[in-house]
Amino acid sequence: MSIPHRSTGRPRAALGCALLLTAVAGCAMTESDARPAAPSPSGKAATVCRSLHDALPGKVEGEEHSTDATDSSYPAAWGDPAIELRCGVDRPAKLTPGTEEYNPTSEAAEVNGVSWLIEEQDEGYRFTTTDRAAYVEVTVPEAYAPEIGALTDLAEPVRAEVPRTH
Numbered sequence: 001m002s003i004p005h006r007s008t009g010r011p012r013a014a015l016g017c018a019l020l021l022t023a024v025a026g027c028a029m030t031e032s033d034a035r036p037a038a039p040s041p042s043g044k045a046a047t048v049c050r051s052l053h054d055a056l057p058g059k060v061e062g063e064e065h066s067t068d069a070t071d072s073s074y075p076a077a078w079g080d081p082a083i084e085l086r087c088g089v090d091r092p093a094k095l096t097p098g099t100e101e102y103n104p105t106s107e108a109a110e111v112n113g114v115s116w117l118i119e120e121q122d123e124g125y126r127f128t129t130t131d132r133a134a135y136v137e138v139t140v141p142e143a144y145a146p147e148i149g150a151l152t153d154l155a156e157p158v159r160a161e162v163p164r165t166h
Helices: 012-028 041-055 146-160
Strands: 076-078 085-088 108-111 114-121 124-129 135-141
Touching: 041 085, 041 135, 041 146, 076 135, 114 146, 124 146, 135 146
Parallel strands: none
Antiparallel strands: 076 085, 085 135, 108 114, 114 124, 124 135
16 A cells, blocks of 8 residues: 655755755855956957967966866966956057046056056956057956066067067
């Protein structure tokens, strides 16, 4: 004799709650956890960025190149927290006449023959090349202070693969 089983709906409710919690946890990512979108350069910038990608070092600031899955040749990352490079980004507003942020006297530095715009961020710095055929952006978290040190590992491939504009 079998005993009839009566469903109370609790397993479904528990499953629904588990799915909801998983979705909420996925949405609870902090801004610092979010990876910047891969740029989508075209023409000469795309060609230059693919060459740069092939020439990037295996280590930056002693950190190994990340093997995060990406279908793009334009971003790269090293370490955790990640030092991130994006090639083919838009011209920074600070370097663009007519924009509200334009500042011809913005802070810049030359590291091993490559000129970089320096922008302080909440938890580190963003550096963007200023006189190259493609804009290369490097974001360095404060964990690697002094943040500009990461540029010494990246200057040679940038200098070799991304020609100057003038």
